[in-house]
Amino acid sequence: MRLIHTSDWHLGRSFHRVGLLDAQAAFVDHLVEVVRAERVDAVLVSGDVYDRALPAPETVALLSEAVTRLIDAGAQVVLSSGNHDSAIRLGFAAELLERAGLHIRTGLSSIGRPVMVGDVAVHPLPYLEPSVAADRLGAGERTHAAVLGAAMERVRADLAGRGGRSVVMAHAFVTGGATSESERDISVGGVSAVHPSTFDGVDYVALGHLHGRQQVDDGQRYSGSPVPLSFSEVNHTKGSWLVELDPAGVEVSAVEAPVHKPLAVLRGTLEELLADPRHAGAEKAWCQVTLTDSVRPLGAMDRLRERFPDTLVLQFDPQGVRELPTPYAAAVRQRDDLDLCCDFLAHVRGGNPPTEAERTLLGSAVEGSRRDRARHDDEGQTDARDARSGAA
Template identity: 45%
Template sequence: MRILHTSDWHIGRSFHGHSTLAALAEVLAALAAQVREHAVDVVVVAGDVFDSATPARDCFPLLSTAIGALRDAGAEVIVTSGNHDSAARLGFQSELLRDGIHVVTDPATVGTPVTVTDAVGPVHFYGIPYLEPGMVRSVWPDAELRTHAQTLAHAMGLIERDLAVRGGRSVAIAHCFAAGVAPTPQLERDIQQGGLDVVPLSLFDAVDYTALGHIHGQQTLSERVRYAGAPLHYSFSEQSKKRGSWLIDLDAAGAVSALWLDLPVPRRVVTLRGTLDELLAEPAHAAHVDDWVCAVLTDPTPQIDPMRKLQTRFPWCATIKLDPQGVPEASRVGYAQRVRAATSDTDLIETFLTHVRAGEGADARERDLIDEAVAEARVVELTA
């Protein structure tokens, strides 16, 4: 059985205020081409199909087109819901979908597989929608479900019992943090890393392969447990992470072999560092004029209108970060602390200038003007 493992499409997510729908459509079309090129039997999408529980209208045609293209390429498609999805919305009318497309969003169906048969026998695909403990206690009232780990353990127990009766090869599809994973900062929301909600790998020992979602980068936790990551770069923190899918071959005995398939990157994501003048003039940066750019400015003082200037060279400059270099250590004292230390109006104004100029206070001429303005203000205050 040949399986293509993908996840975390996040249809509808923006990138620093820019729509990603067109770029995602291009990448998902390439995913369908991978299915056709490699004669894939089954595509599994391991959660977070949408970025929001209430996706915008334009998101639905993209999903329909992408899923239809995968099916037309010759594969059966199995989709599960993630923590970003509304299970009810994603699963609406799932029973009316065309043959060969399966959307698994109902926790009550955990333990009931989608079975696909190849030349050597059946493979049972156990889809596990994202299981929020508080939302599924009514489904399994006799189980102790305080954490995501406990809840997923219960789900895998149902799968193990069903598999013991059915026999044959098996694949689990889940959306979680698994032990040993390295998360992408600020990307995987609503599940805690480093606490009770990390799922031990041993939970997946009963199945031949586990296709995981929720982490946005390719990761191999074991030969039989992997993350495919997101098909697009959705943050500058992801820029070093590969974009692609796992091509999994499951032999007659359930042994796994895996091959990583790269997906195209419609627009690269880069971080450039230097002073504003360096970023605008450095010849080596010409290679990035068509990339998404995060500019880290190292100027010791704030620059005037830096975004407008940067976008004259880098039209896709999306964000600026400040990391002033050569600033005296004393100037790094917090602004609130400086304000509390001010002893006069003149001192308060000097504090403000020092803060906004990253350490450079008023010069002699400016101090004269400040003293004059403060004196005039006092006269007005006394005569009012």
Template identity: 50%
Template sequence: MRVLHTSDWHVGRTFHGRDLLAEQETVLTGLADIVTNDRVDVVVVSGDLYDRAVPSAEAVGVCGRALRRIADAGARIVVTPGNHDSGPRLGAFGEFAAAGGLYLRTAVSDLDRPVVIDDHHGPVAFYGIPYLEPEVARQGLGLPELRTHADVLGEAMRRVRDDLGRRPGTRSVVLAHAFVTGGEVSDSERTIAVGGVPHVPGGVFTGVDYAALGHLHGPQTLANHLRYSGSPMAYSFSEARHHKSVWLVDLHSSGLADVERRTLPVPRELAVISGELTEVLVDPANDVHEDKFLSVELTDRVRPVDAMRRLQARFPHAVHLEWRPAGGHQRPQRYPELSQRRDDAEVACCFVTDTRGAEPTETERGLLREALAAVAGKEPE
């Protein structure tokens, strides 16, 4: 059997305020081509199908079309929710979806009830372990003494192994959404530290042929049978160097045989550049970045006025801006102390100087005085 391991689709996510639905649909519907070209039998999604517990109608539409394309290409699909998903909403109409080859394993009570799919070697059991927040999961597991992520996931895997032990000769794949020790994080993952230390040891996943992990957005191999596929697209500039991909997992008669990487298309590249604003705007070397999502670090001594608008005139997809003046910028002012020995206009002017790196002009000083007078209900001096 050939399995395509994916996770963290995050359909509906934005990138610094930019809508990504078109780019997401391009990448996700393209998974159907891998299914066709590599004769994939089952596609798994290990959590965070959506970016929100209540996704928009547009996000649901994109996700539905992607799943339909994958199914039409000949694969069955197994999905479990992540920390961004709502398990009950995702699992609605799950019994009906299964009739069309889409299996939703979204409830704690179902984590040891596998989806069993046969090939010519026999059955393969797919266990979906949804994201287990300890406070909620310990109640669902009926064991209130469990406290940590490692506790609840350890109990989940114990139940999986118990069920697998009653299925002699059955190969196994576990879908789990968790932060496994040794994984490398990026800036776009939401913390799962609520409810205790978020890490779980990789040894929890012993006794199964393959563990398809989700949550971390970079593709990673923790052991041959224990891998993160990562997100299909970059969702933060910390992922600019990631090579987004999915894992192609082959199961033979005795278990795991081989795992190969299949890289995914990049609908819009990411880049980070730095320099003074005028230099960034005129440097011909930056021509290659004009169609990329761009993060710009400005090193001007004085914070440039209207910098983002000027950048976007040349780089339409500039979405992030930081001001880091060369040599650093000291912020020595302590405003509670200043307010005790200066009038409001002086404090306001000092604030402008401190945050921009240059004193306000006479026109700006006049505007500040007028604003302060308006707040006080007086005529400006």
């Protein structure tokens, strides 16, 4: 049985205001060819199919085209929701689509019910927001580890009476994984890290959320995003995993994706960068440039784009002079939502930071916003199921 493990498509994402839809469409073309050439039985997409809860029409059209072509090429397609997806929107018409070979799992009620690919039981676990999922799954704590542990109890209960090979799809931060700048933090509201032992007892764990392709433990891998989503991924090799399961064991091999547009991170003085022949490869790349001139050159971006036309980010780090204050955009880049709210409150009050009580109140508001969105999606699915049951 052959599976392709991929994740974090983030359809509709922009790269420093440059749309990625063409690059994502090229990846779909590649994936269809791999399915045909390798006779793949199923394509697994472990969350963050879309980049936002309300995807644009052209983004939805690309996903529709992708799943249709993959199924026509001979593979079933299994999608699970990630923290960027709206569970109820992604899960629309899931029961009907399953008849055509498209299996979409976004709700708690589907946990423990596998997608059978031949004799391999594939258990897709949607992203589980602890504050919403903990009570319904009977988890002891409101943490990612606890809710995934409770979900895995349902998975193991199914596997105990089934036998055969098994695969779990999960969207989470598993201990040992290397992060990049483009992932959205999922730690607010509970401990985010999940130990690899949480998934003990299955043959392969197809992970999503981290954007670098990597192995974190025996049989547990992240496929990473198929296209770069930040300049921190300049050294990533993008692609997916080809997973072959047979009675003898599990064999995993890397499948590299086509490079739609390379990335380049350049650093030096303006004159050095414009003259150095070693940077010839960057002339056709998306570039992030840091200038080290002691005095900021006039017209720096225009001059850079004469040689590097796709320069998207220009930063300054003057050398040989006193350190300048960090630009606001750079200062907030690594700040979480709560810190940004506190910074804003301090700014409008003339520099007076929030008290501990005010910080606690802001933290509750930030967490409440996340929780309400997750609960809305899950309740929407529950209402839809109840309506169908009543109609029957």
